[in-house]
Amino acid sequence: MRKDILKKMPFAKTAGRVYRAYQTRKSYETEFRRIQGCLAAAPNPLFLEMLPLGGNLGDQAIAIAEIQLLQSAFPEYQIIEIYNSFNCQDRTFNKLSALTNGHPILLTGGGNLGTLWLEDTEYNVRHILKENPDSPIGILPNTIYYEQDAFGAAELKKSSEIYNGHKNLKVFVREKVSFDMYGDVFKNLILIPDVVMSLQKEEPTEVRSGCVLCLRKDTEKTMTEAQDEALTEFLESRFSSVERSDMVIPGVLDAQTREAAVEEKLSQFRKAKVVVTDRLHAMIFCAITATPCVVVKSKSHKIQGCYAWIKNNPYIHMTSSFDEVFQVDFSFADEKYHYSGNDLQLYYAHMMQEIGGLLKKEGGMRNA
Numbered sequence: 001m002r003k004d005i006l007k008k009m010p011f012a013k014t015a016g017r018v019y020r021a022y023q024t025r026k027s028y029e030t031e032f033r034r035i036q037g038c039l040a041a042a043p044n045p046l047f048l049e050m051l052p053l054g055g056n057l058g059d060q061a062i063a064i065a066e067i068q069l070l071q072s073a074f075p076e077y078q079i080i081e082i083y084n085s086f087n088c089q090d091r092t093f094n095k096l097s098a099l100t101n102g103h104p105i106l107l108t109g110g111g112n113l114g115t116l117w118l119e120d121t122e123y124n125v126r127h128i129l130k131e132n133p134d135s136p137i138g139i140l141p142n143t144i145y146y147e148q149d150a151f152g153a154a155e156l157k158k159s160s161e162i163y164n165g166h167k168n169l170k171v172f173v174r175e176k177v178s179f180d181m182y183g184d185v186f187k188n189l190i191l192i193p194d195v196v197m198s199l200q201k202e203e204p205t206e207v208r209s210g211c212v213l214c215l216r217k218d219t220e221k222t223m224t225e226a227q228d229e230a231l232t233e234f235l236e237s238r239f240s241s242v243e244r245s246d247m248v249i250p251g252v253l254d255a256q257t258r259e260a261a262v263e264e265k266l267s268q269f270r271k272a273k274v275v276v277t278d279r280l281h282a283m284i285f286c287a288i289t290a291t292p293c294v295v296v297k298s299k300s301h302k303i304q305g306c307y308a309w310i311k312n313n314p315y316i317h318m319t320s321s322f323d324e325v326f327q328v329d330f331s332f333a334d335e336k337y338h339y340s341g342n343d344l345q346l347y348y349a350h351m352m353q354e355i356g357g358l359l360k361k362e363g364g365m366r367n368a
Contacts (some may be wrong), residue, residue, distance in 0.1 A: 028118040030091045032096070035082060039099055042078035046070065046359070047105045049082040055249035057265050058196070058281025060258040062109050065248055068141055070106075073352035074359065077104075081255055084108075087124040097131035104359055105132055109140035109174065109195055111280060115147045115155050122159065128167045136358035137166065141174035141192045143302040144182050160185050171355055172183055175305020189352075192351045193309040193344050194284060201288040206270040208291075210241035212288045214277040215244065220222055222278065222298060227322050234326055235276060243272070247279045274333040276325060280306055288341070292333035296322055313340055 039045055048066065051158050052059035070079060082096070090096045107128065129137065146152035163169060164187050171186055171203040173179050183189050212234060223231075232305035235242045235283040244267060253261050269275055269291045271284075276278060277283060278296040280303050286293035292315040307318050319325055 009080050024089060025093070026088065031083075031086050034079060035086075035096070035099060038075075038078075038080045039103075039226075042080060042366075044077045045080050045102050045103050046074065046077040046105060047080050048108065049100075049105060050084040050087050050107050050121070051081050052108070052278060053083040053085050053252055053254060055251055055253055057247045057249065057262055058095060058112055058284075059108075060253050061196045061199070061281060061285070062140075062194070064259060064262060065198050066108060069195060069198060069348055069352060070355075073356070075360070083254070084120065084124065087128065088120065091123065091127050093130065100135060102134045103133045105135045105137045106240060106355070107137070107139045109142045109172070110145040111145075112141045113171075114137070114145040114159075115152050116145050118155065122155070126159065126162045129162050129169065133166065133181040136168040138355055138358055139169070139171045141172045141194055142178075143174060143271065143305065143340050144178040144186075145301065156185065163187070168358065170352060171360060172354075175302060176308060177294040179303040184328065187292065190351070190354060192347050193278075193347070194306050196281060196284045197287065197306075197341055197344055198308060199288050199297070200339065200347050201266050201285075202270075202290045204270075206267070208271060208273045210243060210273055211235050211239040212243050212245050212268060212272040212275045214245040214247060214279055216246070216278050222296075223322055231276070231322060231325060238330060243268075245275075245282075247282055247325070269305065274330060278303075283307065283316060284310070287316055288339055290315065290337040290339045292335075294319060294328050294330075294336070295315065296320075296323055296325065309344060310341070 048070070051063050053246065067079060070077070086096075105128065107125060111123075113125065114122060119342070123141065145155045163171065170188045170190060172190050172192045173182075174192060175190060179189055179191045193351065213232065215221075215228065218341070232242060247265070266285055266289055269285050270289045272291060274292040275282060275286050276294045277286075278298050280298065283293055283295040283303065284306065285309045293301060294317045295307070296319050301308065307316065312314055315335070316334065317328060317332065319328065
């Protein structure tokens with residue numbers, strides 16, 4: 001009874017806000033000290049920032065692939081991971097640049113430059129660029145998407161001024177649509193495939209059966225509940241089972257837990273006869289595991305743009321709408337396939353070469 005009364009009292013909400021602010025500051029300071037310790041122990045630090053801490057398995061797979069590529073290309077550098085939640089907090093507390101400015105910084109890739117994820121991502125990129133003017137910075141393969149309206153145009157103008165104002169920035173984009181649409185707006189755009197395509201994950205082989213249905217639930221969702229029900233019923237009539245899946249799982253995933261979680265999802269796909277999805281990294285997970293897949297275009301251009309890199313793999317079928325899924329001849333899922341991604345390795349080698357150029361500039365700055 002006493003707790004209920006206290007919750008209704010005017011000071012309770014204020015006290016709650018104060019306590020949450022205290023906890024946020026406390027967690028920020030703890031993470032800041034961790035980063036500070038990593039920097040003190042790193043002769044050649046390379047900051048990899050805005051890494052995911054949540055359960056988006058596509059984002060976590062990007063982190064895995066990025067770290068593998070960087071460690072292979074630059075073994076003399078020590079990668080210091082910084083999570084995006086900390087970057088969000090740093091916009092308030094603004095202490096991180098005291099550690100990072102002047103050192104090389106890479107921002108993790110994904111589908112988040114622009115207005116789709118403005119608060120959680122684009123604002124962080126702007127903050128990092130403004131607060132680290134002396135750092136060579138690379139934004140790893142990403143999608144750029146701004147709404148085609150006055151709001152989108154205003155935000156694009158703000159971003160372009162900040163991006164182009166940085167003296168040593170390279171932006172890698174993962175599909176030609178972003179490259180063509182924004183190549184005249186942003187300087188130093190370089191076209192590189194999504195880094196998850198660099199992984200080879202066909203093994204171990206699994207006995208395949210049933211269908212996995214993996215659909216979006218967030219702001220990029222395009223399917224109605226009625227379409228969802230009709231699609232499920234259709235697939236149930238054609239496969240022995242239909243298993244619902246998602247590329248986002250509950251809980252926290254960090255450097256210690258991300259690989260096991262991603263591998264569990266890859267294993268699920270390796271066991272499926274076919275995957276039907278509207279998620280980009282579900283499509284890419286299918287590609288690297290040689291899993292037959294029917295993919296539907298999403299709100300942004302990222303799926304069709306990234307599909308262009310893997311369209312030579314005959315087991316990935318692109319459709320323009322959910323209605324087209326009903327017309328697919330699913331007999332293609334009876335065949336056995338192998339992932340053909342060797343031609344993409346030249347792009348990743350080029351990206352490492354470009355990042356190497358950034359690192360050389362950083363070395364020159366520190367020795368100046």
